[in-house]
Amino acid sequence: MSAISANEISKNFGEVTAVDRISLAVRDGEFMVLLGPSGCGKTTFLRIIAGLEQQSAGDILIGGAVVNGVPPRARGIAMVFQSYGLYPHFTIRDNIAFPLKTQRVPKPQIRPKVAWAAQLLGIEHLLDRRPRQLSGGERQRVALARALVRDPTVFLLDEPLSNLDAKLRASARNEIKQFQQRVGTTTIYVTHDQVEAMGMGDRIAVINQGKVRQVGTPTTIYEDPADRFVATFVGTPPMNLVTWNSGHLGFRPEHFLPKEMIQDGAVTEFSYRVNRTEYLGSERIVYGELDGLLSPQEVTAKLPPAHVPLESIRPGEWHAFAVRNGQLCYFDEDGKRARRH
Amino acid sequence: MVAIAEKIHGSRSRFQFVFDRPRVLGAAFLTPAILYILLLVGLPFLLAVYYALSAYTIYNPSYHFVGLRNFVEVVESDIFRRTLLNTFIFTIGSQILGLILGKFGALLVLRPFPGRKIVRALIILPWAVPIALATVAWEWMFDSLYSVINWTLIALGLMSRADAPNWLGEPGLAMLCVIIVNAWRFFPFAIVIFLAGITAVPQDVLDAATVDGAGFWRRNYQIIVPIIAPIVVVGLIFGTVFTFTDLSIVYLLTNGGPVNATPVLGNLGFQIGILSGDVAHGAAVSLFMFPVLFLLVIVMLRFIRRREI
Amino acid sequence: MPRIVNTAIKEGSFYATVAFFVVLAAFPFYWMLITAFKTNADLYDVTNIPFWFNAPPTLEHFRYLFGQTLFARWLLNSLIVGVCVVGITLATAIPAGYALTRLTGRNGEALGIGIFLTYLVPPTLLFLPLSRIITWLGLENSMWSLVLVYPTFTIPFCTWLLMGFFKTVPREVEEAAIVDGCSLFGSFVKMVLPLSLPAILTIVIFTFTLTLQEFVYALTFISASAQKPITLGVATDLVRGDIYYWGELMAGALIASVPVAIAYNLFLDRFIAGITGGAVK
Numbered sequence: 043m044s045a046i047s048a049n050e051i052s053k054n055f056g057e058v059t060a061v062d063r064i065s066l067a068v069r070d071g072e073f074m075v076l077l078g079p080s081g082c083g084k085t086t087f088l089r090i091i092a093g094l095e096q097q098s099a100g101d102i103l104i105g106g107a108v109v110n111g112v113p114p115r116a117r118g119i120a121m122v123f124q125s126y127g128l129y130p131h132f133t134i135r136d137n138i139a140f141p142l143k144t145q146r147v148p149k150p151q152i153r154p155k156v157a158w159a160a161q162l163l164g165i166e167h168l169l170d171r172r173p174r175q176l177s178g179g180e181r182q183r184v185a186l187a188r189a190l191v192r193d194p195t196v197f198l199l200d201e202p203l204s205n206l207d208a209k210l211r212a213s214a215r216n217e218i219k220q221f222q223q224r225v226g227t228t229t230i231y232v233t234h235d236q237v238e239a240m241g242m243g244d245r246i247a248v249i250n251q252g253k254v255r256q257v258g259t260p261t262t263i264y265e266d267p268a269d270r271f272v273a274t275f276v277g278t279p280p281m282n283l284v285t286w287n288s289g290h291l292g293f294r295p296e297h298f299l300p301k302e303m304i305q306d307g308a309v310t311e312f313s314y315r316v317n318r319t320e321y322l323g324s325e326r327i328v329y330g331e332l333d334g335l336l337s338p339q340e341v342t343a344k345l346p347p348a349h350v351p352l353e354s355i356r357p358g359e360w361h362a363f364a365v366r367n368g369q370l371c372y373f374d375e376d377g378k379r380a381r382r383h
Numbered sequence: 384m385v386a387i388a389e390k391i392h393g394s395r396s397r398f399q400f401v402f403d404r405p406r407v408l409g410a411a412f413l414t415p416a417i418l419y420i421l422l423l424v425g426l427p428f429l430l431a432v433y434y435a436l437s438a439y440t441i442y443n444p445s446y447h448f449v450g451l452r453n454f455v456e457v458v459e460s461d462i463f464r465r466t467l468l469n470t471f472i473f474t475i476g477s478q479i480l481g482l483i484l485g486k487f488g489a490l491l492v493l494r495p496f497p498g499r500k501i502v503r504a505l506i507i508l509p510w511a512v513p514i515a516l517a518t519v520a521w522e523w524m525f526d527s528l529y530s531v532i533n534w535t536l537i538a539l540g541l542m543s544r545a546d547a548p549n550w551l552g553e554p555g556l557a558m559l560c561v562i563i564v565n566a567w568r569f570f571p572f573a574i575v576i577f578l579a580g581i582t583a584v585p586q587d588v589l590d591a592a593t594v595d596g597a598g599f600w601r602r603n604y605q606i607i608v609p610i611i612a613p614i615v616v617v618g619l620i621f622g623t624v625f626t627f628t629d630l631s632i633v634y635l636l637t638n639g640g641p642v643n644a645t646p647v648l649g650n651l652g653f654q655i656g657i658l659s660g661d662v663a664h665g666a667a668v669s670l671f672m673f674p675v676l677f678l679l680v681i682v683m684l685r686f687i688r689r690r691e692i
Numbered sequence: 693m694p695r696i697v698n699t700a701i702k703e704g705s706f707y708a709t710v711a712f713f714v715v716l717a718a719f720p721f722y723w724m725l726i727t728a729f730k731t732n733a734d735l736y737d738v739t740n741i742p743f744w745f746n747a748p749p750t751l752e753h754f755r756y757l758f759g760q761t762l763f764a765r766w767l768l769n770s771l772i773v774g775v776c777v778v779g780i781t782l783a784t785a786i787p788a789g790y791a792l793t794r795l796t797g798r799n800g801e802a803l804g805i806g807i808f809l810t811y812l813v814p815p816t817l818l819f820l821p822l823s824r825i826i827t828w829l830g831l832e833n834s835m836w837s838l839v840l841v842y843p844t845f846t847i848p849f850c851t852w853l854l855m856g857f858f859k860t861v862p863r864e865v866e867e868a869a870i871v872d873g874c875s876l877f878g879s880f881v882k883m884v885l886p887l888s889l890p891a892i893l894t895i896v897i898f899t900f901t902l903t904l905q906e907f908v909y910a911l912t913f914i915s916a917s918a919q920k921p922i923t924l925g926v927a928t929d930l931v932r933g934d935i936y937y938w939g940e941l942m943a944g945a946l947i948a949s950v951p952v953a954i955a956y957n958l959f960l961d962r963f964i965a966g967i968t969g970g971a972v973k
Contacts, residue, residue: 092871120871121871125862125864129868129869129883130865140869144873144878188868
């Protein structure tokens, strides 16, 4: 039995379909990431699971029980909002204690629980302050402590890192993941940042235009994308796509190498004219065009700096590049992944 | 997990959550206000129309329908025509005067200067203080014998005691007095509205205009006015509605005198409907306000829509 | 012409204009103030300079006001009416304002404007049918008629003001409370209301001043002196026959005006923000 089950969930706002028949099963203890661009419906879907929005069709099951129409407080969930939603007129202590108070937890039990949650998140020293006195990172930890303290069945996190400085994000990512692993609670995490998704998720559900495109582990999503959208959304720089027959052929920049570098296996060769290179220290990004197709198509390559000397890749010249056949992806005219070309 | 399952089963728990639905709670929250308005604004309004179409007086409360006869009789009376004209004159006159004063006042108070807070507090007074009390003060200022205005004019040598005007006693002057008091009451509100509008103009728009070479007057009229127009128009319409329908100032200053020179629609409605007890005709008179009001509201709604952008 | 002189002229005319406006606005109140403290002999002597005291200031008008007239009773009436109207308005406009902001979706804005427009329906139109209704209810000549009728204009305006304010309360705070265990109503009471105290205070003050300022309904419904609110009482009852007791009139007007003027000044910025929908600070 899954911890959370969504069956054919749809949500319409007037004529706009925000969520289009999404079905998803989240396993107990799993860290599931909902990944997609802005406006794809992932946040709406999360809110439906939370009970903050009512779905137009479909069922939500938490712990095997149908919870349609049940308000959030009776679903056993806890949520961390994008701007954290801390109560400005309460101290941090009262913020964390609030879920316990509303559940009528006896007073003697509240204080130790608050202390435990604060200690887990490393914020004991902030308990008597107010939200406006805290930094972004601290506020986020308070939000997590507040979510933790009610022993929920599932954590729902709505882009909790997007309000943090870029520098903080990496360490916050680490903290959240470790935190979740320690407590072991089922977690659903919404983000538009594919680095976060790949770094944190046990499984990722890639969503676009209200539909789930693919659900899988980061490895599966990256190496075995189900369609063109997933293939190009995950990975930086994005997968190269060139028109091929009636569909597309795809290969990742790091698999697109000068022919000399690939010694073994069957390859497909391309004639590649380099326009510009970027030296980024740990790698080099090369921008250029493929020849031999109906029209010039832009293709990027990601090269490790050490193996290929700079002089051998000069702009304006044609080079022979190649991709191992096993790393090629074929997409049919609908964008779906095809097995043969 | 068990806890959740417990809460869901049973129909009692379905009802338990009914007030969690926004629609239900929203309806419950809105009902008192809507009820109040329907019963004490909507109903009386319909009643007024009803009276105007009947022959209802206090002494003979009959409800039989007389069609538009009351309206015709009202329109044909001289007093009514005079009153209608007065109402327009007073409203337009005092609004224009008030607007001019308001516009310049706003420009003055715009930039900080020492004592600005006190100046602002004093300038607000005419609008802040209850209208009836301020009017009584003016009544005293216009007093036929002891008018301080007359005293000042005499002391400045501009006239002699014999020529001193009886402000509230002569028809033309009385009308002027009413317009002045109306404008005096309105201009602080106009200042506030203009200030609100002007400070709403983003500074970078003004800067861009200055860099583009716009001088003071051009900046004023081509940039500022269009941007502040929505707020100003809404405020203006409010002021106009209140001036147009007011009876307090006329009631206290002149009570319609001298010799029926100054009544406005409000006064006439009061006179006929309340004091004389002829509810039907009184209602007819009052309802003449409605077309003008309706027009003003439509104009205002257009500007509110634009402002939302 | 040296620049200093130019600037001096500019500054001079600026301050002169400011002075003009201040005198224009405030002189009647100065007049009110000084009349209230002048002896009758001083007041009614045409040969005296009216702008200052010619005889020492006196409290006789105030004594007369409190001793020989129903002034104190009028103050009490206004207080009672004010408090009751504030209570009714709060109980009605706060939920309505919240409902229109959060609970009614797209129709909310239109309905809000509709409610606000009822503020523009003039008393001089409604007073006629309302006076009939008041009589049917047996409330004629009683200040409770005012308690019943005044909310008709305080509720629309206050609802509008509150709508503007509730929009600024962050939705996430309410939703966090709902997820944390509050019902919709609970989140309203525990989150929105405490965060709205400044706005509620503004509403209270504003409603109170609106109540004090009202004249038309009071004039229409009440003729018994003992039931009159302060504004009506001062304006109509301090005249015996044809004789105006100017000293007492001005004293009464002064006392009734001062609290309203002070309140307006303290809350002016909030009023402006409310009227312009928070677009301006």
